[in-house]
Amino acid sequence: xxxxxxxxxxxxxxxxxxxxxxxxxxxxxxxxxxxxxxxxxxxxxxxxxxxxxxxxxxxxxxxxxxxxxxxxxxxxxxxxxxxxxxxxxxxxxxxxxxxxxxxxxxxxxxxxxxxxxxxxxxxxxxxxxxxxxxxxxxxxxxxxxxxxxxxxxxxxxxxxxxxxxxxxxxxxxxxxxxxxxxxxxxxxxxxxxxxxxxxxxxxxxxxxxxxxxxxxxxxxxxxxxxxxxxxxxxxxxxxxxxxxxxxxxxxxxxxxxxxxxxxxxxxxxxxxxxxxxxxxxxxxxxxxxxxxxxxxxxxxxxxxxxxxxxxxxxxxxxxxxxxxxxxxxxxxxxxxxxxxxxxxxxxxxxxxxxxxxxxxxxxxxxxxxxxxxxxxxxxxxxxxxxx
Numbered sequence: 001x002x003x004x005x006x007x008x009x010x011x012x013x014x015x016x017x018x019x020x021x022x023x024x025x026x027x028x029x030x031x032x033x034x035x036x037x038x039x040x041x042x043x044x045x046x047x048x049x050x051x052x053x054x055x056x057x058x059x060x061x062x063x064x065x066x067x068x069x070x071x072x073x074x075x076x077x078x079x080x081x082x083x084x085x086x087x088x089x090x091x092x093x094x095x096x097x098x099x100x101x102x103x104x105x106x107x108x109x110x111x112x113x114x115x116x117x118x119x120x121x122x123x124x125x126x127x128x129x130x131x132x133x134x135x136x137x138x139x140x141x142x143x144x145x146x147x148x149x150x151x152x153x154x155x156x157x158x159x160x161x162x163x164x165x166x167x168x169x170x171x172x173x174x175x176x177x178x179x180x181x182x183x184x185x186x187x188x189x190x191x192x193x194x195x196x197x198x199x200x201x202x203x204x205x206x207x208x209x210x211x212x213x214x215x216x217x218x219x220x221x222x223x224x225x226x227x228x229x230x231x232x233x234x235x236x237x238x239x240x241x242x243x244x245x246x247x248x249x250x251x252x253x254x255x256x257x258x259x260x261x262x263x264x265x266x267x268x269x270x271x272x273x274x275x276x277x278x279x280x281x282x283x284x285x286x287x288x289x290x291x292x293x294x295x296x297x298x299x300x301x302x303x304x305x306x307x308x309x310x311x312x313x314x315x316x317x318x319x320x321x322x323x324x325x326x327x328x329x330x331x332x333x334x335x336x337x338x339x340x341x342x343x344x345x346x347x348x349x350x351x352x353x354x355x356x357x358x359x360x361x362x363x364x365x366x367x368x369x370x371x372x373x374x375x376x377x378x379x380x381x382x383x384x385x386x387x
Contacts, residue, residue: 040354051231061349062238068323070293078333083142085316091298096159096308114295121291129283160307170303179234187222267334
C-alpha cells in the first residue's frame with residue numbers, strides 16, 4: 001500500500017506531500033468559506049469577524065461539530081445515522097434525571113450519561129453488523145424509540161436547572177493564561193508530529209523546506225486562534241471538549257488500522273471481506289464510537305441549556321449529515337475526513353449566526369441551509385461523474 005505522505009513518484013522523487021489527500025475539491029470548499037466569511041462580515045458591518053462573535057460562534061457550533069465528526073465514521077463505512085438527535089436527547093434526559101431528580105454528583109452523572117450513549121450505539125451496531133438490518137431502518141427506528149423513551153420517562157417535561165458545575169462545561173471559559181498555554185502546547189505538538197513524520201521518512205535534507213513551510217502554517221493558525229480566544233475571555237470549555245473529541249476521532253481515522261479499514265470497507269465492501277477485514281467487527285465498533293459521541297453531545301447540550309428539554313437534539317442528525325457532506329464526505333462511502341466535517345459544521349453555524357445578526361427569519365435559514373446541502377451533494381456527484 002502506498003504511503004499517503006508520499007507523492008505519486010514516492011521514494012524516487014524524494015518529496016513529501018504534506019497536504020496528504022487534500023484535493024482541489026477541498027480547496028474550493030475552503031476558498032468558498034473564506035469568501036462567505038468576507039461577505040457575512042460586510043453584511044453585518046464588521047460584527048461577524050469580531051473576536052467576541054467568532055468565539056461565541058465556535059462555542060455554539062461545538063455540539064454540531066462533535067456529532068458531525070462521529071457521522072463521518074459511519075458515512076465513510078457506507079452507513080448512516082438518523083437517530084443521533086433523539087439519542088442525544090435521551091442522554092440529556094438521563095443526565096438531567098440523575099443530577100436533578102436523584103441529586104447525583106457531576107462525575108457519576110456524566111459517566112452514566114456516557115454509558116447510556118455507548119449502549120445505544122452498541123445496540124444499533126449489533127442490529128446492523130450482526131443481523132444485517134440496513135442502518136437506515138435501524139437508526140430510523142432508533143430515532144423513534146429513543147425519543148419515545150425520553151418522553152415517557154420525563155413525561156415530555158423540561159428537567160432543570162442543573163448544577164452550575166455542569167453548566168460550566170459548556171458556558172465556562174479557560175483562563176487567559178491557561179488558554180495561552182493550551183494554544184502553545186497544541187501548536188508545539190502539531191509541529192512535533194510534522195517533524196516526527198519527516199524523521200520517519202528520512203527526508204530531512206530534501207524536504208526540510210516543506211517541513212518548515214507546514215510548521216509556519218501551524219504557527220499562523222495558532223496565532224489566529226490566540227487572537228480570537230485571548231481577545232475574548234479565553235477558550236470556551238465547549239470548544240475545548242469539541243477539539244479533544246475531534247482530535248481523538250481524527251487520530252482514529254487517520255492513524256489507526258481500524259480507521260484505514262473503514263475507508264476500505266466503504267470504498268468496496270466485497271473487496272474488504274476478500275482481503276480478510278472483519279467488516280462485522282468494524283461496523284459494530286464504528287457504531288459504538290458513535291454512541292460515545294451521543295454521550296459527549298448529550299452532556300454538552302444539557303450543560304448549554306441548563307436543563308433537559310423535549311426539543312433538545314431536534315434535527316441534529318440532519319445538520320450533522322449536512323455538515324459531513326459539505327465538508328467533502330461522500331454518501332457513497334470511502335471518502336471523507338474529520339476536519340472537513342468540522343468545517344461544514346462551522347459553515348452551517350456561521351450561516352445561522354450571520355442571519356441572526358441580520359434578523360433573518362429562522363424559517364428562511366432552513367431554506368438556505370437546504371440549498372447549500374443540495375449544492376454540496378451536486379458538486380460531489382459532478383466530480384465523481386468526471387472521474
